[in-house]
Amino acid sequence: MSCKKCNSPKSVILRMKDYYCDNCFMINTNHKFRACLGKNKVLSPNENVLICLSGGVGSSVLVDLIHYSISLDNTKKLRIVPFFLHIFDDTTIAESVLEQCKHLNFNIHMVHISDYMNSTHRTLAVNCIPRAEQDVEKTFQNMLNSMPPTAVNDFIIKIKRHLYIKYAEHLQCNTIFTAETTNTLAINLLSNLAIGRGSQVQNDIGFSDIRDSKVKILRPMKDITKEELDYYVSIRQLQPTSTNNSANDNSLQSVISSFVHGLQENFQSTISTVCKTADKIGNCNEDKSEQKCIICESNLNTDITKMSALEATNVSRTVSYGTTNFSQTTEISTIFDCDNRTAVFPFVHKYLCYGCSRNHSEMIKPSLPQHLQNIIGNS
Ligand SMILES: [Zn+2]
Ligand SMILES: [Zn+2]
Known part of the structure; x- marks a missing residue:
């Protein structure tokens, strides 16, 4: 069997049927990333972009793709000014994200997740892990401990989103990149529907989250699958730290995650079907009021006429x-x-x-x- 593009010996097999050599696979993955951004035409030249890194597989590939794309010296160069941010709750992971960025000569800003409790900006630690604020961390932990795992998983996504936007404004970035892959988005979509966030699907799962009036969040990896990421990581010999599946056990999200992955093993189009369906769900929210949820910035459906x-x-x-x-x-x-x-x-x-x-x-x-x-x- 040989590469479907160039007939060299194959080294990558996607969806059990598409064969590629390393080289064509890398070209293809880079293309998917750039096509996603290009197709949506949302970036202006030399725009400040805050790249949010978790240290997981998707995040390691994102930082590598950015490094490659901005280093190009031709018309394909990605013209952005990248800033990097890591929201951490585990210093071991933070250290390895730090190492990853150092290796690529990128400066990274670090904030502890408990900063959600603070209303003001902290002075951002650059290229080092900030000193712990023990009182704040304790209050934050107590808040999470008082909730069941499904609610915690959901809330943490909102907390990180809030912090991304808070520090994007602080660093004068109007755009944020996050590293969700097709797999993550499929799981998030089904979880959203199950927990009553159906009307928020477009912003939570689509290419862009435009709920905030100043800062938009983009997901340029949304067409790349976990299978592709794993090949990418091994070809480029990257060292991701945390696993991407950070959902607490015994939660709705972890059940949905194993359901989706189990199905995907035997039915290779499961995840892409779920995501294509998500793309078709438009925002039918006709609520014109400016009122937004103070946690997730979704429109409040104040005009309730139907039995929901x-x-x-x-x-x-x-x-x-x-x-x-x-x-x-x-x-x-x-x-x-x-x-x-x-x-x-x-x-x-x-x-x-x-x-x-x-x-x-x-x-x-x-x-x-x-x-x-x-x-x-x-x-
Ligand atoms: Zn090839
Ligand atoms: Zn909300």
Whole structure:
């Protein structure tokens, strides 16, 4: 068997049927990355771009692709000014991300994930791991410990998104690159649907997240699969550190992840089918109000006219908790008490979207960062 492009001996087999040599495979992967950015025409020349690195397989390939593309000396050169950021909770991983960037002569900024609790910018540590803020880290950990694993996985994605945007603004970048692959996005799509974030799919899974008014998040690796990344890593002899599958065990996301990967093994088009379906889901959100969720910046569907899954769950929870005198004639709106901390879904539609309110409701005791509590409390 030989490479389908150049007839050299094959060394890479994709989807059990496409044969490539190393060289053609690398050209192909680079092309996918550039095509994704080119097709969407979203970058202006010499734009500052914040590249967010996790240290995992996707992130290691992204930094390598960037390094290659900006070093080109022809019309194919990627004309961006890259800044690098690593949000860490594990110093071992942080050290190896540091090493990766040093190797490529890139400067990297480091922030601990507990910085979510702070409303102000920290002075960014460049090329070193910042000193621990023990009090803040402890409060942050307590907040996560008070939630079930499924809510934690979901919340961590929102926390990182918030920090990416916060530091992109700080570093004067209007664009962010993240390294989600087709596989990750397929899992995120199904998880989103399952936890009631169906209306947010376009921003969470599509090429770009444009919920923030100043900074857009792009996913230039979205057409590259995990299988391709693994070949890329071995051909380039990269050393990724964390595994990409960081979902806590015993969570909905970990179940969906093993379901998708199990299916993919026997049905090679599973993941691409899921993602193509996601591309077709448009944003049917006609809510013109400017109100956004204070955690994830999704539009709040304040105009509720139909019986949604949220209302159904709200009614059933209310009835089972016996917190409201509920009869057949009770108006749905009376069970929504958006201002009430003890409501079944606290602050929903007023400050939080359904997904974020649900996470909040699953905290044993409400322990959102003070700056968010202030917004809720001062109304
Ligand atoms: Zn070839
Ligand atoms: Zn939200």
